[in-house]
Amino acid sequence: MIGLLLCLPAALILGLGFVWPVALLARISLNRTTDMGAMEEAFSLETMAKLVEDDFTWELAWNTATLSATCGAIAVALALPVALLIRSAPPQWRGLLSLMAVAPLLVSSTARIVGWMAILGDRGMINAVLAWIGVVDDPVRLINNWTGVRIGLTESLMPYACLVLIAGLGRLDSRLEEAAATLGATRTKTFLRVTLPLAAPALAAAFLLVFVLGVSAFVTPRLMGGGRVFVVATEIFDLALETVDWPAAAAMAMLLLGSLGLAMALRGLVAKVAR
């Protein structure tokens, strides 16, 4: 009983901050939009059905999933050496190094993207250097396309991957690696046969977190995609704020939420079976 009472504040916050807005969104998704754009009260799955039948919705889903998976995997792969370095660093340095690894989170994502624009732009730093050393005549297209979005999204996801991996790897028992070394394993073998398998749950958790963040990423695809990158989040924005089709925007958001829920449930199931 006391436990339930103690949970009440968190449950209330969750209810007001998440469940209620999502319920409202679900309700709006059942409305209809007239030919001239007005929203009509209804209890219909018509909007949802239209989206499901539209090939472009599936293209968006594919774009979103592949972008998040690619950037998530690269972010985790890049974060792993950072987390290993921090783990092996003297204890007095770990706090500072951890802070440095997640420092990008202290800067607004929009500000970071503006920085990327200055670096990757057609007349940005990289192209200026390439032109100066005479490697290229025309600028290399590093932004306003999928390349730019992949670079920006990977960078924005990396600190989260670092955060999870630093916490996960910190709990590994270093005596197991020492035992492997004592038994003659090389450093590579120790890493591949001992450290990596032990780190697998942390790697999976990091990937899951950055994948989910990647799926819902909006600012990076919007600002670095140059209107050429279509993912679910940018489409929801366009539907809500350009064409003012709230039922379609809400329906797409519900589809995204449902898909993510399904992915999480599947992941839980797989983990359960694996155990």
Next chain:
Amino acid sequence: MRILAYAAAALFAAGPALAQTGGRVTLQAYAGIFKDNYTQTVLAPFTARSGTAVQYHEGGTSAQMLGTLRAQRADPQIDVVIMDVTTAAIACAEGLVERIDAATLPVIAELDDQARASGGACGPAVTYDHLVMVYDTRAVTPAPTRWAAMWDPAHRGRIALSAPPNIQGLAMTAILAHANGGSWQNLNAAMPRLREIAPAVQTFDPNPDGYTLILNDQVRFATGWNARAQLYRDQSQGRIGVVLPEEGTVFQINTINIVANSKNRAQALALAAHALSADAQKAFTERMFYGPTNARAQVSPEAMARTALAPEFRSRVIPLDWTEMVRLRDGWNQRWRREVISASGR
């Protein structure tokens, strides 16, 4: 006695603008330079004359303003809203704003035909803006006069265009359709030209906007709205050039509406009457170069020359019906994505 009678008649003819004094009214409209200039040229004189305080609520885009109206449907906190005609039509259809006519707002009789018609049953047009081509005067010489200048291979990779569903993208498409096929609805006439320019476009989503990209030396050409473009031209000491191209342009129309169940309806009507009056229209046009909708506004020739209502430009305005555009929009959007953006190959 006679003087008093004239005064009473004048007061009656002026409608609620002078009849109502005091109190307060909340206006929702665009932020930034629109707010600054509208406050100085229209709202401050209104407050001085009527004693009504105006609270300016920065609404963001028209779509965001519609969102606010929808959220406040049961308890409106906004009294007057200035928003784009297509979004205003949605608000009108949803009953979020009042139906209004010349009997309620006599100043409507002074407006031109298009201004009266564009609001439908609800509020009339309060400003005309139009799509222009903006360019970097340092990099593009001689000064271009046609949209076709953007197709010059010399500017490859230095062009920023907005793609639909952004209304600048829709407007640009309609202009190309009109120029190449005679009718703005004829999308097939525009597509070859759009596919042709696609590989030369640096971005289809200029951020923060085309004017800034030109000033930052990222692009040489972009599309823009005349009023802001004219201000940026002045602020940049002529670095940004503004052209109403020979192929034509289309109006972007803002309407003024009274929010349904407004808590300060009398003041709201008074503000709308003032905003539509010849004096306010003249003042705002001369400050910000939006075309006046009040046919009696005596705008200076210099300011009028920087709007699409200048005699030499009037014939270039393509009669685009934004209500019909809303119906066509989805199809255009899809074809842009499949045929134009996919052809940009960046």
